[in-house]
Amino acid sequence: MQTYLPVKGFYLGLAAGLIVTFFDSLVMIVTPFCAQTEYPILLMGFNLVFWSMFGCMSGVMLWIFVRNNKSRHEKKTVYWGIFVLIPFTLTYGLLGRFSVNAEVWFPNFGKPVFDHHLSLVWAVCVCFFVLQYVDKSRPLYTKMQASFFVFEIFIIALLFWFCSNLELLKLTFIFRGSTNFFQNLGITERRFLVLAYMVGLITISGFYYVVGFIIRPVWLREKKWLSGPGTLIGLFVIVSFSVSGSFIINQRINRPQSFFTKTSSAQTPAKDSPNVILIVLDTVRSDCLSIYSKSGVAKNLEAFSKEAFVYNRCIANSSWTAPTHASLFTGLYSKDHGVYGDIDSNNNHDVFGFPNPLPLLEDTVTLAQTFHKAGYRTASISANLLVLRSNLGLRKGFQYISNSKSIGAVYTAVPFGPI
Numbered sequence: 001m002q003t004y005l006p007v008k009g010f011y012l013g014l015a016a017g018l019i020v021t022f023f024d025s026l027v028m029i030v031t032p033f034c035a036q037t038e039y040p041i042l043l044m045g046f047n048l049v050f051w052s053m054f055g056c057m058s059g060v061m062l063w064i065f066v067r068n069n070k071s072r073h074e075k076k077t078v079y080w081g082i083f084v085l086i087p088f089t090l091t092y093g094l095l096g097r098f099s100v101n102a103e104v105w106f107p108n109f110g111k112p113v114f115d116h117h118l119s120l121v122w123a124v125c126v127c128f129f130v131l132q133y134v135d136k137s138r139p140l141y142t143k144m145q146a147s148f149f150v151f152e153i154f155i156i157a158l159l160f161w162f163c164s165n166l167e168l169l170k171l172t173f174i175f176r177g178s179t180n181f182f183q184n185l186g187i188t189e190r191r192f193l194v195l196a197y198m199v200g201l202i203t204i205s206g207f208y209y210v211v212g213f214i215i216r217p218v219w220l221r222e223k224k225w226l227s228g229p230g231t232l233i234g235l236f237v238i239v240s241f242s243v244s245g246s247f248i249i250n251q252r253i254n255r256p257q258s259f260f261t262k263t264s265s266a267q268t269p270a271k272d273s274p275n276v277i278l279i280v281l282d283t284v285r286s287d288c289l290s291i292y293s294k295s296g297v298a299k300n301l302e303a304f305s306k307e308a309f310v311y312n313r314c315i316a317n318s319s320w321t322a323p324t325h326a327s328l329f330t331g332l333y334s335k336d337h338g339v340y341g342d343i344d345s346n347n348n349h350d351v352f353g354f355p356n357p358l359p360l361l362e363d364t365v366t367l368a369q370t371f372h373k374a375g376y377r378t379a380s381i382s383a384n385l386l387v388l389r390s391n392l393g394l395r396k397g398f399q400y401i402s403n404s405k406s407i408g409a410v411y412t413a414v415p416f417g418p419i
Contacts, residue, residue, distance in 0.1 A: 005066075006059035011232060012084055013055020015150045017047040018235040020092065023161045024418040025243040027410045028250035030168045035250045035407040040243045043418065050419065054091070058084040077148060081131045085149050089127055089156050093120045096160055096416045113415040115197060119163035122201070123156040126208070133213065147231045151216070155208045162200050164416030171196050254404060276371065280328070282321055282384060286314075322357040325387050329366045329394055337364050339392065360393030368397025 021044045028035050062083040066076060097113065113119075130152050162169075171193065182192060290296040291305050292312070317327035318334055326332075326339035334340045341355030360366075368378045379400040382388050388395055388403055395401055410417045 005063040006056050009055040009057070009059020009062065009084060010052050011055070011229075012080075012147065012149065013052040013058070014048060014232055015147065015235055016055060016088055016153050017044075017049075017051035018232070018239045019150070019154050019157050020051060020419075021047045022239045022242050023157050025239075025246040026161070027414055027417055028246040028407065029253075030165070030170075031407075031410055031413060032254055033405050033407045033409045033413070034254040035247055039407050040247045044239070044243060046419075051088075054088070055084060058087060075135070078131055078135050081127065081134065081149060081152075085130075085152055085156075086124075086127050088153060089120075089123045092157065092419075093123060093160060095419045096164075098419075113164045114166040114193070115163045117164075119159050119416075122159050122163065126152060126156055126159070130212070150231055150235075151208075151212055155204065155212075158204060159201075160416055162204065163197065165414060166193060166197055166200070168414065250407075273374075273376075276376070278328075278367075280325070282325075282387075321384070321386055322392065326360055326394060329368065330360075330364050331367075332364065337361060339394075357392060359391060360396070362393075364393075366394070366396045370397070372397050372399065 024043055024047065025040065027033075028039075062076075062079055065083070066079060097117070130149075174192075182188075187195070287293040288296050289298050290302045291298070291310060316324045318324045318340070323334040323337075323339045326337045327334065330337045338359065338361035339357050341357060368380070372378045377400075378398050379402075380388060380395070380398040381402045383403070383405045388401060
């Protein structure tokens with residue numbers, strides 16, 4: 001039966017991937033970022049592939065360790081914890097904390113881990129506690145499958161997410177709803193979160209003890225414990241519903257249903273006036289597009305260009321984003337619309353030493369203002385905060401403005417997030 005250890009490790013890795021997907025899907029609820037349609041499928045697919053391969057490799061290492069050694073084989077359940085559970089804890093705990101550093105562009109964007117990585121200590125304690133318990137209760141756990149540790153994986157993932165992302169759970173509304181009560185007790189908002197952290201940690205510990213060491217042993221003695229495939233099927237159904245529900249909630253909260261209720265323009269455009277959509281691909285060179293280069297991409301854009309005007313001698317009015325967009329919105333050179341680097345101020349520079357742009361001149365008329373005056377309803381949808389920030393002036397004329405970022409921004413905004 002030792003030759004089946006890699007297969008059992010593969011099963012345990014699949015279970016870990018499903019559990020990780022369950023918690024990763026929560027970012028679609030607790031963050032204000034809109035998820036693309038394919039995101040749930042990609043999220044589950046990546047986690048299942050990554051963690052199943054992780055579990056399979058752990059099973060191979062365990063097989064190499066216990067083969068032809070009867071004494072080690074008798075403690076196989078303990079070694080499952082050593083070769084799978086502990087590596088999972090360290091790998092997941094570290095990779096979940098890696099993120100794209102956005103602070104160089106947005107110093108106030110993103111939050112640090114709430115408990116200063118103390119959750120990794122609690123997760124490691126769970127590993128050693130269960131291994132000690134299994135080793136002392138060996139007659140009961142000797143023939144257990146790798147699926148025994150599925151519950152531990154769930155508890156470890158729960159600890160990481162709760163302890164690290166506590167501030168994302170919106171618990172502060174409880175404090176702000178009873179501010180006078182807590183202030184009379186000398187409890188600040190930060191202390192309230194610390195108390196919530198302690199209560200949550202005690203609750204998770206109690207839940208783990210009751211289910212893991214009171215209910216689970218009874219199931220094992222009565223042989224009601226689910227097999228590996230049974231556990232996977234149950235997890236897959238639960239996680240599928242969770243991911244689908246999180247995605248539906250995300251779409252209802254973060255995707256605008258309607259840009260406008262009614263037009264506020266003084267006049268309405270003529271019935272034969274066309275809809276106008278301006279799409280900007282920022283920082284894209286012409287040789288990156290198949291319209292201009294055989295090695296380029298964007299084949300759909302190339303197909304569209306066959307029935308449209310294609311300009312081969314377009315030159316941007318500036319080498320960087322802000323003044324180029326200002327010229328695009330106004331039809332003016334940088335010296336005329338005023339959006340260019342503030343080189344006269346020594347303190348007005350970004351973290352790379354480049355000067356921040358000056359705002360659009362007040363008397364400058366934008367393209368959006370012209371359309372709005374003609375009766376059009378105007379909207380701007382962008383994930384580029386540099387262009388449509390309020391102090392730059394390029395928002396003029398837009399009735400609806402959306403600067404919401406896509407779900408990819410979770411890697412900068414969530415202290416402990418998807419891998």
